[in-house]
Structure formats: structure tokens, C-alpha cells
Amino acid sequence: xxxxxxxxxxxxxxxxxxxxxxxxxxxxxxxxxxxxxxxxxxxxxxxxxxxxxxxxxxxxxxxxxxxxxxxxxxxxxxxxxxxxxxxxxxxxxxxxxxxxxxxxxxxxxxxxxxxxxxxxxxxxxxxxxxxxxxxxxxxxxxxxxxxxxxxxxxxxxxxxxxxxxxxxxxxxxxxxxxxxxxxxxxxxxxxxxxxxxxxxxxxxxxxxxxxxxxxxxxxxxxxxxxxxxxxxxxxxxxxxxxxxxxxxxx
Amino acid sequence: xxxxxxxxxxxxxxxxxxxxxxxxxxxxxxxxxxxxxxxxxxxxxxxxxxxxxxxxxxxxxxxxxxxxxxxxxxxxxxxxxxxxxxxxxxxxxxxxxxxxxxxxxxxxxxxxxxxxxxxxxxxxxxxxxxxxxxxxxxxxxxxxxxxxxxxxxxxxxxxxxxxxxxxxxxxxxxxxxxxxxxxxxxxxxxxxxxxxxxxxxxxxxxxxxxxxxxxxxxxxxxxxxxxxxxxxxxxxxxxxxxxxxxxxxxxxxxxxxxxxxxxxxxxxxxxxxx
Ligand code: SF4
Ligand code: SF4
Ligand code: FES
Ligand code: FES
Numbered sequence: 001x002x003x004x005x006x007x008x009x010x011x012x013x014x015x016x017x018x019x020x021x022x023x024x025x026x027x028x029x030x031x032x033x034x035x036x037x038x039x040x041x042x043x044x045x046x047x048x049x050x051x052x053x054x055x056x057x058x059x060x061x062x063x064x065x066x067x068x069x070x071x072x073x074x075x076x077x078x079x080x081x082x083x084x085x086x087x088x089x090x091x092x093x094x095x096x097x098x099x100x101x102x103x104x105x106x107x108x109x110x111x112x113x114x115x116x117x118x119x120x121x122x123x124x125x126x127x128x129x130x131x132x133x134x135x136x137x138x139x140x141x142x143x144x145x146x147x148x149x150x151x152x153x154x155x156x157x158x159x160x161x162x163x164x165x166x167x168x169x170x171x172x173x174x175x176x177x178x179x180x181x182x183x184x185x186x187x188x189x190x191x192x193x194x195x196x197x198x199x200x201x202x203x204x205x206x207x208x209x210x211x212x213x214x215x216x217x218x219x220x221x222x223x224x225x226x227x228x229x230x231x232x233x234x235x236x237x238x239x240x241x242x243x244x245x246x247x248x249x250x
Numbered sequence: 251x252x253x254x255x256x257x258x259x260x261x262x263x264x265x266x267x268x269x270x271x272x273x274x275x276x277x278x279x280x281x282x283x284x285x286x287x288x289x290x291x292x293x294x295x296x297x298x299x300x301x302x303x304x305x306x307x308x309x310x311x312x313x314x315x316x317x318x319x320x321x322x323x324x325x326x327x328x329x330x331x332x333x334x335x336x337x338x339x340x341x342x343x344x345x346x347x348x349x350x351x352x353x354x355x356x357x358x359x360x361x362x363x364x365x366x367x368x369x370x371x372x373x374x375x376x377x378x379x380x381x382x383x384x385x386x387x388x389x390x391x392x393x394x395x396x397x398x399x400x401x402x403x404x405x406x407x408x409x410x411x412x413x414x415x416x417x418x419x420x421x422x423x424x425x426x427x428x429x430x431x432x433x434x435x436x437x438x439x440x441x442x443x444x445x446x447x448x449x450x451x452x453x454x455x456x457x458x459x460x461x462x463x464x465x466x467x468x469x470x471x472x473x474x475x476x477x478x479x480x481x482x483x484x485x486x487x488x489x490x491x492x493x494x495x496x497x498x499x500x501x502x503x504x505x506x507x508x509x510x511x512x513x514x515x516x517x518x519x520x521x522x523x524x
Contacts, residue, residue: 094268
């Protein structure tokens with residue numbers, strides 16, 4: 001079955017832009033990215049759109065569809081009624097380059113601010129041994145495809161540009177959690193999570209979890225456990241006392 | 251356009267450099283429904299709970315059912331219902347001091363600092379944000395980094411107290427099987443108290459701080475098999491923490507309502523045994 005779908009795409013650049021309407025053929029089984037490609041092939045050859053895998057695995061085709069952060073290649077056309085107007089804009093937390101393509105270098109800068117995996121000094125590569133139970137928690141976070149939809153939706157930076165320097169965003173707070181929970185990582189990441197990466201700015205409202213195409217429970221399994229670890233250090237006199245006594249005993 | 255208005259317009263998604271989309275919000279679904287329903291639910295509970303906590307009447311029924319809103323009943327005023335005070339009476343009887351003034355502030359604190367309720371009221375009452383990708387109205391935002399919200403970090407202490415209160419509620423539910431003159435009896439009210447206390451336990455142990463304290467704080471699960479096992483169990487319950495948060499608000503109100511109606515004589519408690 002084929003019908004004529006109605007699309008409204010944002011076109012423009014950092015100077016300005018507008019929503020532009022397109023009537024375009026839509027076939028059964030297609031996803032939003034297929035239709036965008038057809039618009040590009042038939043009506044707007046200069047339309048800028050970033051994509052790679054068309055399988056929800058490269059994290060390139062992030063955009064906002066009807067105002068919600070989504071992967072274009074994983075959003076099926078069958079969820080819309082034929083008469084619906086499908087509005088597609090670039091992600092609205094990052095600077096736009098052109099049309100649906102944004103400049104996501106904010107995320108790469110934040111990634112570089114997280115110190116790398118730090119194994120014990122006396123372990124050579126190849127000597128790493130760990131129990132599955134111990135690495136299991138970190139493994140969930142390794143499903144991340146770096147689509148940055150969570151970074152895009154997080155109101156801490158989406159609604160407050162001024163917070164960008166102080167806030168790593170859910171994806172990189174989760175990276176810190178991944179390393180902190182890793183059995184062979186010896187770096188102390190808890191104070192920096194709060195002081196340098198802005199964990200305290202997160203108010204656990206869970207939009208990152210809601211949009212994650214990999215279904216990672218970012219808030220429950222990374223952010224809240226990190227908040228609890230910060231509380232251990234900073235806000236829990238009993239844990240602090242216990243640590244001090246244990247350290248004395250050596 | 252005034253400078254202030256322009257300042258407001260250039261915030262958030264309208265920041266220069268980002269795509270200048272004509273509407274700040276393009277969501278066309280009913281995104282306002284969940285926060286509106288949440289606010290209504292929370293408000294209804296606060297009003298009901300507030301009225302009942304200060305009513306100082308109809309809290310003990312059939313000489314054995316004590317409502318959770320009055321547990322433990324430690325005010326001198328509890329003497330009006332002989333048998334209601336299981337742990338002594340020592341707080342002054344004053345209209346502004348609830349009979350359960352020992353537990354209620356902590357239970358309120360427990361729920362206020364709960365990671366789920368935080369999400370619920372930050373979204374529905376503080377509108378930060380009301381829904382995902384819906385711009386929030388605040389000009390600035392500091393999250394939980396400053397006073398007073400930094401106090402949310404004390405959640406685990408409220409959790410410890412809530413554990414004690416759950417024990418007290420369990421005790422209340424068990425002693426309610428004993429009628430001062432009829433001995434061992436089972437009424438519908440007993441089942442109500444039992445279901446309520448079981449759900450309260452589920453809400454309390456599915457807490458994120460509980461998950462952390464029981465095992466989450468460890469890095470090497472393999473060295474602590476018992477705590478690892480506890481952590482896996484609590485993690486499973488924790489995924490339903492929001493459900494338990496709402497279900498227990500409902501059962502608390504229904505349990506209290508039941509005790510109140512029996513105490514007022516509006517309904518009679520059906521005896522199943524004894
Ligand atoms: S839970 Fe925290 S990190 Fe995730 S979107 Fe909300 S505020 Fe941002
Ligand atoms: S955590 Fe999820 S939403 Fe965030 S970048 Fe990774 S895959 Fe995308
Ligand atoms: S194109 Fe790779 S995730 Fe969509
Ligand atoms: S009670 Fe909800 S997180 Fe602790």
C-alpha cells in the first residue's frame with residue numbers, strides 16, 4: 001500500500017530557517033528516514049541529513065519527530081495516520097549546521113573530560129580477570145550507541161544553555177558510573193562526578209531514560225546509584241565514620 | 251519588544267545558534283495529562299492525609315484496629331481510645347500535634363525525598379520539566395546542587411526511620427487479631443491492615459537507597475554473595491517502585507477510611523472468624 005504522506009521539515013542554518021511542507025510517497029513498512037531520503041531524491045536534493053546504518057546502531061540519525069527526540073531510522077511510518085503531518089526538526093539542544101544536521105561536538109568535549117579506564121598499576125593488559133557478576137552492571141551502559149538523544153532531551157542543558165559548561169549530561173554521567181562500578185577501575189570518580197561533571201544538576205526526572213533507543217535505564221541504574229555514592233561520601237556521617245575507623249585500623 | 255522579553259525569548263531552545271524553529275514545543279500528544287494527573291493525585295492525598303492527621307477522632311475501631319495515620323499513637327490524647335497506644339503516651343494532647351507526631355514527619359520526609367516522588371513533583375508541580383522536550387518556564391536552574399534541594403541527599407536516613415515505622419505498622423496489624431474481650435478474631439479489617447502493611451513493605455524495600463545500602467554500594471559483588479543476592483531481589487522490586495508509591499498512597503487512604511468508617515459506626519466490620 002502506498003499513500004501520499006505530509007511532511008514538514010525544518011530547513012535552514014544557524015542564521016535562520018523555516019518549516020517547509022512536502023507531499024511525498026509513503027510505502028508500507030517504511031521508516032521516517034526512508035521518506036526523508038525520498039524527499040531528498042525527488043524534491044530537495046540539497047537537504048542535509050546525517051545517517052549511516054539505518055538499523056538503529058550507529059546513532060547518527062537523531063532528530064526530533066513531532067517534537068520528540070527519536071532516531072529517524074527507528075520510527076516507523078505505521079505509527080502515523082495517513083493524514084497526519086509528520087514534523088521533523090534537528091535536535092534542539094545543539095547548534096544547527098544545516099537542515100536536520102546539528103553540531104554535536106559538545107558531546108565529544110564532555111567525553112574527553114572523563115578520565116579513561118584506570119586499571120591497577122600492577123596489572124598488564126591480558127592479565128585482567130573479573131567475575132561476570134562484577135562487570136554485569138557496567139555492561140548495560142556499553143549498549144550505548146552515542147545517539148545523544150538523552151543529551152538532547154535533558155532539560156538541564158536543553159532549557160539552560162548556561163549550564164553546558166558545568167554539566168556532562170546523562171550519557172557521560174553514565175560513562176562515569178560505568179567506570180566507577182567497574183571491578184578493575186581504581187580511579188576515584190565520585191567527588192568529580194558531583195563537582196566537575198554536574199551530577200547534582202540532574203533532578204532525576206528521567207527524560208533521558210524515556211528517549212534512550214537502547215532502553216538503557218540511565219536514571220535508575222547509573223544516575224541514582226552515583227547520587228547514592230556521592231551521598232555516602234558527602235552527606236552520610238555514619239558511612240564517613242565507618243570509613244575513617246576502618247582506615248585507622250589499616 | 252523590550253529587552254527583558256528578548257532575553258526570555260533567547261533562552262533554552264531559542265538560544266542563538268540552535269535551529270530557530272517557530273514553536274518552542276512541537277509535541278502534539280497529550281503531554282500535559284500525566285503531570286496534571288500526578289499533581290491531582292498528590293494534592294488529593296495531601297488534603298486527605300492533612301485532614302485526618304489533625305482530626306484526632308475515629309482512629310481506632312472495634313477496640314483493635316489502629317489506622318496507619320495514627321501509628322504509633324503516642325499522644326496523651328490517645329487515652330480517648332483505650333488500647334490504641336501500643337508504645338506509651340507522652341506527647342502533649344494539642345490540636346496542632348497529630349497523635350502520631352513521632353512517625354508522620356519522617357514518613358512525609360521519606361516520601362518527599364523519595365527518588366520517585368521527586369521526579370513526580372519536579373515534573374508536575376515544579377514544572378522542571380512538565381514533560382520531556384517541553385520547555386520549562388524557569389529562567390535559571392540549579393537542580394539539586396543547593397539548599398534546600400541538596401537535603402534530598404538525606405533520603406537514606408528517612409529510609410532507616412521508615413523501616414522502623416514499617417515494623418510498628420506490622421506490629422499493629424498483628425495485635426489487631428486480638429480483641430480485648432473476644433480473644434483471637436479475624437475480621438475484614440484485619441485483611442485490610444495486612445494488605446496495607448505488606449504493600450508498605452514493598453514500597454519501603456524497593457527504595458533506591460535500600461538498593462544501594464543492601465548491595466549497590468559494593469563494587470565486587472562476587473565477594474559478597476548474600477548482599478549480591480539481596481541486591482538482585484531489591485533491584486527486581488525497584489523497577490516497580492513507582493507502582494508501589496502510588497498503590498501505597500491508595501491503600502493508606504483506603505485503610506484509614508475503613509478504620510474511620512468502622513469507628514464512626516457507618517459500616518460494621520464483618521467477622522470472618524471468632
Ligand atoms: S534524569 Fe537527570 S540526566 Fe536524565 S534527563 Fe532528567 S535531569 Fe537530565
Ligand atoms: S544512553 Fe541511550 S540515548 Fe544516550 S547516547 Fe547512549 S544510546 Fe543514545
Ligand atoms: S541511521 Fe544509524 S541509528 Fe539511524
Ligand atoms: S522511597 Fe522512593 S527511592 Fe527511597
